[in-house]
Amino acid sequence: MPELPEVETVRRGLEPVMAGQTIVAAQVNRPDLRWPFPPNMAARLTGARVLGLRRRSKYLLADLSSGETLLIHLGMSGRMLVSGAMLGQFHHAHPAPAKHDHVVLDMESGARVTFNDARRFGAMDLMATDGAESHPLLASLGPEPLGNAFDESVLAAALKNRNTPIKSALLDQHVVAGLGNIYVCEVLFRARLNPAAKAGSLTPEQTASLVPIIRQVLSEAIEAGGSSLRDYRQTDGELGYFQHRFHVYDREGQPCATPGCPGHIERMVQSGRSSFYCPVCQR
Numbered sequence: 001m002p003e004l005p006e007v008e009t010v011r012r013g014l015e016p017v018m019a020g021q022t023i024v025a026a027q028v029n030r031p032d033l034r035w036p037f038p039p040n041m042a043a044r045l046t047g048a049r050v051l052g053l054r055r056r057s058k059y060l061l062a063d064l065s066s067g068e069t070l071l072i073h074l075g076m077s078g079r080m081l082v083s084g085a086m087l088g089q090f091h092h093a094h095p096a097p098a099k100h101d102h103v104v105l106d107m108e109s110g111a112r113v114t115f116n117d118a119r120r121f122g123a124m125d126l127m128a129t130d131g132a133e134s135h136p137l138l139a140s141l142g143p144e145p146l147g148n149a150f151d152e153s154v155l156a157a158a159l160k161n162r163n164t165p166i167k168s169a170l171l172d173q174h175v176v177a178g179l180g181n182i183y184v185c186e187v188l189f190r191a192r193l194n195p196a197a198k199a200g201s202l203t204p205e206q207t208a209s210l211v212p213i214i215r216q217v218l219s220e221a222i223e224a225g226g227s228s229l230r231d232y233r234q235t236d237g238e239l240g241y242f243q244h245r246f247h248v249y250d251r252e253g254q255p256c257a258t259p260g261c262p263g264h265i266e267r268m269v270q271s272g273r274s275s276f277y278c279p280v281c282q283r
């Protein structure tokens with residue numbers, strides 16, 4: 001499931017293909033994904049120029065010359081494929097239409113952007129650019145973890161008196177936007193905090209330490225994604241998925257990466273999701 005760094009990598013891959021370009025043809029192959037597409041989506045996209053491509057949490061926002069913004073959510077299995085454009089050293093020819101190609105956008109440059117989503121948990125919507133932040137999917141999101149509105153005092157206020165585990169608190173999109181299971185596990189490992197620790201019981205120092213660690217973990221992952229774009233080894237033109245080494249995520253039973261630590265990574269289930277942690281480092 002794509003998390004913030006993967007979505008940001010997709011954004012960086014799509015931006016040179018889409019920004020400044022007019023959508024000369026839009027093909028919408030079904031009425032819905034997770035939710036129905038907006039009415040007349042293909043017609044509303046056709047002829048619009050993409051002014052810029054932003055990201056808010058795990059949502060991509062393409063601002064259009066029509067005054068509307070296209071919201072794209074990759075969901076669980078959504079993939080963005082680019083063809084007919086130079087990407088790094090590789091030129092990807094248009095592939096034959098594939099199963100689950102739900103939306104296809106042809107840009108004036110000849111590049112084609114295809115949204116493929118086998119499980120259809122993804123979403124697309126159109127709304128007025130003015131007030132886009134009040135869209136139901138965006139309105140209640142907390143601060144961007146890499147933005148200026150997220151700092152130690154904001155996080156401390158959000159965690160104060162909370163009786164929930166710190167793992168759950170950091171997954172709460174009201175607290176901070178865009179953090180998912182994988183990167184919260186990595187953040188807590190680096191902060192040496194047990195995922196089950198009560199959020200409100202952290203010391204001020206522990207809470208404060210989380211802010212730079214969250215930024216660092218996400219920035220490193222985005223950097224790894226950027227490398228994947230530069231190398232462009234994915235010959236099918238798919239954006240956003242890259243090899244990234246995790247310290248704890250999905251490493252149950254493996255030795256802890258902390259030098260000198262005798263611990264092995266354990267897994268526990270919290271709110272139906274796996275938490276991976278070192279029981280020695282993260283007491």
Ligand SMILES: [Zn+2]
Nearest residue numbers: 256261278281
């Ligand atoms: Zn350890």
